[in-house]
Amino acid sequence: MTRKFTGDRLLVATHNTGKLEEMAHLLRPFGVAVVGAGDLGLPEPEETEDTFVGNARIKAHAAAKAIGLPALSDDSGITIDALNGAPGVYTADWAETDQGRDFLAAMTRAHHELEKKKAPFPRTAQFRCTLVLAWPDGHDEVFEGVAPGHLVWPIRGKDGFGYDPMFVPSGYDVTYAEMDRWEKNKISHRGRAVQMFVNGCFGG
Numbered sequence: 001m002t003r004k005f006t007g008d009r010l011l012v013a014t015h016n017t018g019k020l021e022e023m024a025h026l027l028r029p030f031g032v033a034v035v036g037a038g039d040l041g042l043p044e045p046e047e048t049e050d051t052f053v054g055n056a057r058i059k060a061h062a063a064a065k066a067i068g069l070p071a072l073s074d075d076s077g078i079t080i081d082a083l084n085g086a087p088g089v090y091t092a093d094w095a096e097t098d099q100g101r102d103f104l105a106a107m108t109r110a111h112h113e114l115e116k117k118k119a120p121f122p123r124t125a126q127f128r129c130t131l132v133l134a135w136p137d138g139h140d141e142v143f144e145g146v147a148p149g150h151l152v153w154p155i156r157g158k159d160g161f162g163y164d165p166m167f168v169p170s171g172y173d174v175t176y177a178e179m180d181r182w183e184k185n186k187i188s189h190r191g192r193a194v195q196m197f198v199n200g201c202f203g204g
C-alpha cells in the first residue's frame, strides 16, 4: 500500500524555479506549502542514472536524508519520437553552455536535428515527469505523468520555462508557453504526476 504523506510543508528537491512554482501552484489546493532545496541551501546531487526514475530517486533520497523529513523530487524532460527518444534524461544537458543554461539553444538544436533527419510532420514528442517521494528511512513512492504532443518551429509564447515555447500538447493548438500556468498544470506531465501523487499519498 502507498505510504501516506502527513504534513503541511513539503521539501521539493529541485533548484529549478519553473518546476518549483508549478509545484507550489499544484499543491496549494491541498493545503501543502512547498519549500525548495535551494531555499534550504541543500547542494544539487549529481544525476548519474540514465532513467528519469533513477535520477529522481537520487535527488529525493539525498534531500530526505539531509533534512530528516520526506522530500519530493521531479525528474522530467522531453522525448522526441523522430530522434529515438532524445534528449530524454539529457533534456537539461542540451541547454548547457559556457555561459549557463540556454533553452533557446537547446530548442534550436532539437529543431536542427529534426530538419537534418527530414522528420515528417507532425513531429511528435512527449513531456515526461517522474516524481519520487522519499522518506529518511529509505522508503519511496514513484509517480509518472506523460503529456503527448508535437513540436513547432518557430517557437511561440512567453510564459513557462525550458522547452515550453516549442511544445503543443495534444488536443490544443497553442504551446505550453502560450497557456497560463493554471491551464498548463491541468493537462501537463507535471500536473498529471502530481495528481497521482495526491491520489496515492494524501488522505485515508
Ligand code: IMP
Residues within 6 Å of the ligand: 016, 047, 074, 075, 076, 077, 078, 089, 091, 092, 103, 127, 160, 161, 162, 163, 164, 176, 188, 190
Ligand atoms: P531535470 O529534471 O532537472 O534533469 O531537467 C529537466 C529539464 O526538462 C528542465 O531543465 C527543462 O528544460 C525540461 N522540462 C521539464 N519540465 C518542463 C516543462 O514543464 N516545460 C518545459 N521544459 C521542461
